Amino acid sequence: MMRGSLLPRCSNSIFPPPPNSNRLQPPSLKRLSAPTAASSGAQSRLTFSQNYRTAPNRLRCSVSESQWKQDREMATGDEQQDPRIAGISSAIRVIPNFPKPGIMFQDITTMLLDTKAFKDTIDLFVERYRDKNISVVAGVEARGKPNKLPGEVISEEYSLEYGTDKMEMHVGAVEAGERALVIDDLIATGGTLCAAVKLLERVGVNVVECACVIELLGLKGRERLGDRPLFVLVNAT
Amino acid sequence: MFAAENGLKGDPRLQGISEAIRVVPHFPKPGIMFQDITTLLLDHKAFKDTVDIFVDRYRDMDISVVAGVEARGFMFGPAIALAIGAKFVPLRKPRKLPGKVISEAYELEYGTDCLEMHVGAVKPGERAIVIDDLVATGGTLSAAIRLLERSEAEVVECACVIGLREVKGQLRIAVNYRSLSMKMLRHRLT
Numbered sequence: 001m002m003r004g005s006l007l008p009r010c011s012n013s014i015f016p017p018p019p020n021s022n023r024l025q026p027p028s029l030k031r032l033s034a035p036t037a038a039s040s041g042a043q044s045r046l047t048f049s050q051n052y053r054t055a056p057n058r059l060r061c062s063v064s065e066s067q068w069k070q071d072r073e074m075a076t077g078d079e080q081q082d083p084r085i086a087g088i089s090s091a092i093r094v095i096p097n098f099p100k101p102g103i104m105f106q107d108i109t110t111m112l113l114d115t116k117a118f119k120d121t122i123d124l125f126v127e128r129y130r131d132k133n134i135s136v137v138a139g140v141e142a143r144g145k146p147n148k149l150p151g152e153v154i155s156e157e158y159s160l161e162y163g164t165d166k167m168e169m170h171v172g173a174v175e176a177g178e179r180a181l182v183i184d185d186l187i188a189t190g191g192t193l194c195a196a197v198k199l200l201e202r203v204g205v206n207v208v209e210c211a212c213v214i215e216l217l218g219l220k221g222r223e224r225l226g227d228r229p230l231f232v233l234v235n236a237t
Numbered sequence: 238m239f240a241a242e243n244g245l246k247g248d249p250r251l252q253g254i255s256e257a258i259r260v261v262p263h264f265p266k267p268g269i270m271f272q273d274i275t276t277l278l279l280d281h282k283a284f285k286d287t288v289d290i291f292v293d294r295y296r297d298m299d300i301s302v303v304a305g306v307e308a309r310g311f312m313f314g315p316a317i318a319l320a321i322g323a324k325f326v327p328l329r330k331p332r333k334l335p336g337k338v339i340s341e342a343y344e345l346e347y348g349t350d351c352l353e354m355h356v357g358a359v360k361p362g363e364r365a366i367v368i369d370d371l372v373a374t375g376g377t378l379s380a381a382i383r384l385l386e387r388s389e390a391e392v393v394e395c396a397c398v399i400g401l402r403e404v405k406g407q408l409r410i411a412v413n414y415r416s417l418s419m420k421m422l423r424h425r426l427t
Contacts, residue, residue, distance in 0.1 A: 099335070107335050109327060112327070141308070150273050170275060173279060
């Protein structure tokens, strides 16, 4: 099987594009920005509450509302924001200072409790990928550790804020030439996703796209992925 | 308890499911024959059949909560939840869930471990099922049941892909093993 074009590269290299029939639209056109819930003209504040139902997630928006409207108009172009996005966005809650001070944790478990939002999230990904000849969906374990998978594995080390961690995949789980997606709930710096992509590319898999529910803006995750396409549903800052 | 006893005897899907599971000897430590369901996840038909069998069973039972035990319960639970229109509640190891949680300790072979669930994830009176890939002693499942009952949910059933017959466990309530009789037979021969 061909694998010459799929050797591991640093994130700055250019990847040959997939055949046109399978080519996805550039993610920047399909990136769906979430309006801040209940925005009323003023810059939305972050609130937090343990009560799932009465405190919808307010994604902190660092741009003024007029800027947001402008961005939204640019995004609409020939793409309307999918009406399901607002419900998905508001189903995600933010927990401040978890797992440590200063981190605003995007908690998707509340979205899993909202059967409509959960279904809509899955549907949005399924609709995008169903006719793209994807044979592998690779899911990332959050803060994953080595030594969890039984049997033979390959490992990829990646940087954390302090130190490194290791991600593993079963030998033989995928075959060279397969077309894959990498899924995670959230992309921040992109370190985890990059490690996942490299694991797959090392065995000759074509990573067609990375897909996340949430993108944390300002952490350069998209840059770290280089030319590898990234599709997200919701932005947060 | 086992699928065969629940009227699924002869269900043609069970054999494929059983054969898709591989056994890894001496993992995570010597003497343990590890039932690896990741190979089942690579077999699209077997994976789908597994989920379908659970969905067929639970879809008309008014289940509003599917609680999945970390981590391999997460690989089956959400698909079942989506198909039957229930919410998915992850039951996690300590300090993984952000925000307010309730905890339940349970016994390991040596020492104890702990399972946590979000406060407010489940409402009183909701009907729930618990999903895990495998049941051995039943310790983890019992902790999961206690978490849900402390939130005043009704645990209708526990569902697992694999039940280890040769391990006798103390279970607080009767649990339903979706077991693979073919799988157990193979296990004994190796």
